[in-house]
Amino acid sequence: MTGRAAQRKGAKAERDVAAYLNQHGFPHARRRANRGQHNDIGDIAELGPGLVIEVKDRVKASPAAWLAQLATEMAAAGADQGAVIYKRAGTTNVADWHALLPVGVYVRLLREAGYGDPIEAI
Secondary structure: OOOHHHHHHHHHHHHHHHHHHHOOOOOOOEEOOOOHHOOOOEEOOOOOEEEEEEEOOOOOOOOOHHHEEEEEEEEHOOOOOOEEEEOOOOOOOOOEEEOOOOHHHHHHHHHHHOOOOHHHHH
């Protein structure tokens, strides 16, 4: 796939994720304009402060590289929450795609949702 074709494919996936988020409680989510590799703060904007979403539509999964990119983007955005959303082969339904996130982010989300013992008990 050529560079332009890959860019179009990625942009479509980003628009699809933003549209899905719009329909599920994030009415202002939108695809962020490409800011260049060194200024990247994620692919989806207007989700709320401290949250970064990176979107991938690739045939071959590269979770370690994607999580490294997410960490860089979270640092650039000053975010403490973030995930990589990537397209699952065989489906265009974003609800069936996958979300990949660092365990530290996952634990924070669980704690914020009320799961776990009080920190003092740990």
